[in-house]
Amino acid sequence: MGLKRVDYDRTQHAGYAKGRRLLPVSRRSWLRAFREHAGNRRITTVVDVGSGTGRFTPALADEFGADVIGVEPSARMREVAHVESSHPLVTYVPGHAAELPLDDASADLALMFLVWHHVPDKPAAARELARVMAPGARLLMATTLADRLKDLLLYRYFPRTREIDAEVFPTLGETVNVFADAGFAHTGLAEVHHRSADSLAEYAGRQRMRALSVYEHLSEEEYRDGLAALEADAAAETAPRPIEAECDLLAFTRV
Template sequence: MGLKRVDYDRTQHAGYAKGRRLLPASRRTWLRAFRAHAGDRRIGTIVDVGSGTGRFTPALADEFGADVIGVEPSARMREVAHVESSHPLVTYVPGHAANLPLDDASADLALMFLVWHHVPDRPAAARELARALRPGARLLMATTLSDRLKDLLLYRYFPRTREIDAEVFPTLAETVEVFADAGFAHAELTEVHHRSADSLTEYAGRQRMRALSVYEHLTDEEYRAGLAALEDDAADETVPRPVESECDLLAFTRC
């Protein structure tokens, strides 16, 4: 298919914070999962790789009482983060997964939340994460896996997004192999129950912001047709129906 890379400075930054805003209940669910899989060591420094507009960055600082470094390549996304997700323990810096602005063995925990599919050189990124993390530290990665695609509501209204996800995301085995080669042990794979909207009406409103990167690979006609069908169903909604799914969370340990 030859999909182009998504330029967050050009398109995604504008509506991302609102379109991808975490519901309070979902934030709590994810933080419990991060805590459960972060390991037993004391955590003083966390790196949030691909921190975007800071959806999780301040929450990580509060949950772990740690300094958090949000590493984000998009200048426009960092601008939004500085305004909307500031925190006394958080610093947002330019960088990317294969070039982290961290000293060797300086981080106790790393998070990559729906970032891995944007990384062009995954082996280099895995080696860089191994360099920046202390031995025994955990890397937590929330990601779609092409051999574990879920029955997302998104796929029903925008059918080609499933095909795109199958191409964009690696398999579980491919992901584990990349990190094993870089010096990580695969610790755990778990599913986290995520609520993205409290109703179909709310979900439709989020999709109008076009804040999912997969939409960048659809034609305008595909997007408009899917959104129209979604909005028709939302208009018929009499009892709010939450939009929920299971999400994969991988945990790796730096050997």
């Protein structure tokens, strides 16, 4: 298919913070999972790779009581983060996964949250993460996996998004192999229960913001038709139900 790369400076930054805002229940679920898989070493420095608008960056600082460096290549996303996700222990800096502005062996924990599929040179990024992470440090990666696609509501209204995800995201085996070659051991795979909206109406409102990068690969007609069907069902909803799904969290240890 040859999908184009998503330019967050051009399109995604505007509605991302609101469209991808974490519900408190989901933030708690993820932080609980991060804590569980972070290992036993003392954590003083965390790197949030692809930190975006800072959805998790301040929460990581609070959870671990550590300095957190949010590394984000998009200047516009960093601008939003500085305004909406500031924290005394958080610093946002330019950079990307294959060129991190950190010293060797300086990070005790790294997070990549729905970032891995955007990384063009995955082996180079894995080697760079190995460079900046201390021996025994954990890398936590929340990602979709092509061979473990979930039954997402998104696929019901925008059917081609499932096909796109199957192409964009790597498999579990491919991901484990890339990190093994760079000096990481695969030490965990968990499913985290994520609530993206408390009702279909709220979910529809989020989709109107086009904050999912997969929409950049749909035609305007596909997006418009899917949104219209979603909004019609949302208007007919009489008893609000939460929109939930399981999400994969991978853990790797720097050996």
